[in-house]
Amino acid sequence: MAARNTARKRAFQILFESDQRGADVLTVLADWIRHSRTDPHRQPPVSEYTMRLVEGYAPRAKRIDELIAQYSVGWTLDRMPVVDRNILRLGAYELIWVDETPDAVVIDEMVQLAKEFSTDESPGFVNGLLGRLKELKPQLRRDDEV
Numbered sequence: 107m108a109a110r111n112t113a114r115k116r117a118f119q120i121l122f123e124s125d126q127r128g129a130d131v132l133t134v135l136a137d138w139i140r141h142s143r144t145d146p147h148r149q150p151p152v153s154e155y156t157m158r159l160v161e162g163y164a165p166r167a168k169r170i171d172e173l174i175a176q177y178s179v180g181w182t183l184d185r186m187p188v189v190d191r192n193i194l195r196l197g198a199y200e201l202i203w204v205d206e207t208p209d210a211v212v213i214d215e216m217v218q219l220a221k222e223f224s225t226d227e228s229p230g231f232v233n234g235l236l237g238r239l240k241e242l243k244p245q246l247r248r249d250d251e252v
Contacts (some may be wrong), residue, residue: 113155
């Protein structure tokens with residue numbers, strides 16, 4: 107599953123870059139794909155799974171931000187570290203809308219990203235918020251279908 111781990115890391119990096127640049131996430135994805143084709147030594151290839159994650163996240167971005175804002179106790183989206191915000195975005199998308207990945211795997215992978223890229227407190231924050239979304243997943247999916 108190292109390939110999925112790498113795909114998630116790249117998807118997170120694309121969401122992070124989009125957030126930092128204030129650019130559309132699909133535009134950043136297209137840039138990554140173009141750069142990987144023209145200069146594979148500087149830009150690694152973008153896997154199919156990375157594309158699926160980013161393309162699946164994009165139309166749900168607003169809803170995902172609403173969920174994160176609603177269930178993150180004491181933190182607004184703009185107050186969150188940028189890294190945490192984008193790990194949570196990716197994790198919320200994969201947790202709620204990608205059925206092929208077990209929930210525990212998604213949460214663990216996002217916690218690992220937080221350990222690698224964020225603060226000492228971030229893994230617990232990411233774990234707690236995604237754990238809450240996991241509990242609410244059936245209701246959130248029903249609400250999304252309405």
